[in-house]
Amino acid sequence: MIQNEQAVELLQDIIRIRTENDHETEVANYLQALLTEHGIDSELIELEPGRSNLVAEIQCGSSEKTLGISGHMDVVKAGNHDLWQHAPYAAEIVAGKLYGRGSTDMKGGLMALVIAMIHAKEKQQFNGRIRLLATVGEETGEPGARQLSDLGYADDLNGLLVAEPFNNHILYMHGGSYNYKIKSYGLSAHSSTPQKGQNAIQHLRDFMLVIQEKIDQVIAQYENAKLGRTIHSITLIDGGVQLNSIPEYAEYQANARTIPEFDNDQLTHLLQTTVDEMNALDKGYHFEFELLADMPTVVSDPNSDLIQVIHQVSHQDNIELLALPGTTDTAQFQRNNPNMDVAIYGPGDVNIAHQIDEYIEVDDYLAFIPTFVSIMETYLS
Ligand SMILES: [Zn+2]
Incomplete structure (x- = not known):
C-alpha cells in the first residue's frame, strides 16, 4: 500500500514535470515506472514524438466487466511565472494546499486514480478489469483520447470514470452545441428593376425553408432517451443595405443542440450537402x-x-x-462506445x-484515493 506521505510526493513529482500542451511522455514514463x-x-501509445498516452490494465476474477479510469497528463500554460506567489512547477505545500499548474486540472485526479489502481491490484477484491487511460492533449482538442478511442481502447468499457475536478459533484452529460452561419451572395440592382439583380435575402429565405424541412426530418427520425431530439434555431439574421436596393448579401446564424444519434459531423454533412445541391441549381x-x-456531446x-x-x-x-x-476526453471515448456508464468525478475545485x-487541497486529493478504490471494488463486484 502506498501511504499518504508517499502519495503526496508522487503527486508533487508529476506536477514538477512541465507538460504544457506537450511532453506528456515524461509523465507517462514516470507512471509506467510506478506501475x-x-x-x-x-x-x-505515441501520438507524436514526446507525446505518448499510457494504457495499463489489471484483471481480477473471471468477469469481463471493464471499468475505464482516465485522466489527462497535459496542463494549460502557466503564463507569466512572476505572477504566481507559488512557482507553478515547484509543487509547494502551504497550509494544506499543494500549489502548481495541473494540481487540480488534473494531475491530482490522475495520480489518485493510479494509486487507487495499485491498491485495488494489491487487495484483489474486485471481479473484472480496470483499464487506465492516461491521455495527451485534452486541453487542445483531445487528440490523445481520440487516438485511444479510435484504436478501440474504449470499445468494451462498461463504465468510464474520468477524474476531472468538479467540486465533489458528478458530471454525467455534456450538452452538444453547434453554431453555424449560412452566407447568401446576390447582386445589387435598383428595386424598380429587380430582374437586373439577384436578391440575396430571397435566396436566403429559400435556403432556410429547404434546410428547415430537412432538419425537421432529422428531428422526426432521431431521438435520445435523455436529451430528446435535435434542436435547431435560427437566431440571427442580417442582410440588405437600403430599402430601394436589391440586397447583394444576406446571412443567418443558427444554433443546434445535438444528440449522439445525429451528431455534429452528420449535421455538418447535411448543411454542406444542401449548400452544394442548391448552388448547382440554375437559380x-x-x-x-x-x-x-x-462541441461534441x-x-x-x-x-x-x-x-x-x-x-x-x-x-x-x-x-x-x-x-x-x-468538453472533456469523455467526448472522444464515447464516440466509439455511446452506451457506457460515464461519471466525471474527481478531486479539486473546477473554479481554480x-x-x-x-x-489542490491535500486532504481532498488523499480522500479520493480510498473512494476510487471503493468505486472500483463495488462497480466490479
Ligand atoms: Zn482537465
Missing part, C-alpha cells in the same frame, strides 16, 4: 456554409450503475449530478483550474 514497481504492465444561388463552433444515464456506486461509497449526501457545457496559483 511496474507494483507489478502492473502498461504500454505507451442564381450562391451560398456558403461556415462552421462557427463544434456526451450523454449518459444519471442512474447508471457507476453513478449509483459513487453515491453509495462516497459517504456524501450532497453530491449533485451536473450537466454542463464544455487554469488560474494563477492553482492548487
Whole structure:
C-alpha cells in the first residue's frame, strides 16, 4: 500500500514535470515506472514524438466487466511565472494546499486514480478489469483520447470514470452545441428593376425553408432517451443595405443542440450537402456554409450503475449530478462506445483550474484515493 506521505510526493513529482500542451511522455514514463514497481504492465501509445498516452490494465476474477479510469497528463500554460506567489512547477505545500499548474486540472485526479489502481491490484477484491487511460492533449482538442478511442481502447468499457475536478459533484452529460452561419451572395440592382439583380435575402429565405424541412426530418427520425431530439434555431439574421436596393448579401446564424444519434459531423454533412445541391441549381444561388463552433456531446444515464456506486461509497449526501457545457476526453471515448456508464468525478475545485496559483487541497486529493478504490471494488463486484 502506498501511504499518504508517499502519495503526496508522487503527486508533487508529476506536477514538477512541465507538460504544457506537450511532453506528456515524461509523465507517462514516470507512471509506467510506478506501475511496474507494483507489478502492473502498461504500454505507451505515441501520438507524436514526446507525446505518448499510457494504457495499463489489471484483471481480477473471471468477469469481463471493464471499468475505464482516465485522466489527462497535459496542463494549460502557466503564463507569466512572476505572477504566481507559488512557482507553478515547484509543487509547494502551504497550509494544506499543494500549489502548481495541473494540481487540480488534473494531475491530482490522475495520480489518485493510479494509486487507487495499485491498491485495488494489491487487495484483489474486485471481479473484472480496470483499464487506465492516461491521455495527451485534452486541453487542445483531445487528440490523445481520440487516438485511444479510435484504436478501440474504449470499445468494451462498461463504465468510464474520468477524474476531472468538479467540486465533489458528478458530471454525467455534456450538452452538444453547434453554431453555424449560412452566407447568401446576390447582386445589387435598383428595386424598380429587380430582374437586373439577384436578391440575396430571397435566396436566403429559400435556403432556410429547404434546410428547415430537412432538419425537421432529422428531428422526426432521431431521438435520445435523455436529451430528446435535435434542436435547431435560427437566431440571427442580417442582410440588405437600403430599402430601394436589391440586397447583394444576406446571412443567418443558427444554433443546434445535438444528440449522439445525429451528431455534429452528420449535421455538418447535411448543411454542406444542401449548400452544394442548391448552388448547382440554375437559380442564381450562391451560398456558403461556415462552421462557427463544434462541441461534441456526451450523454449518459444519471442512474447508471457507476453513478449509483459513487453515491453509495462516497459517504456524501450532497453530491449533485451536473450537466454542463464544455468538453472533456469523455467526448472522444464515447464516440466509439455511446452506451457506457460515464461519471466525471474527481478531486479539486473546477473554479481554480487554469488560474494563477492553482492548487489542490491535500486532504481532498488523499480522500479520493480510498473512494476510487471503493468505486472500483463495488462497480466490479
Ligand atoms: Zn482537465
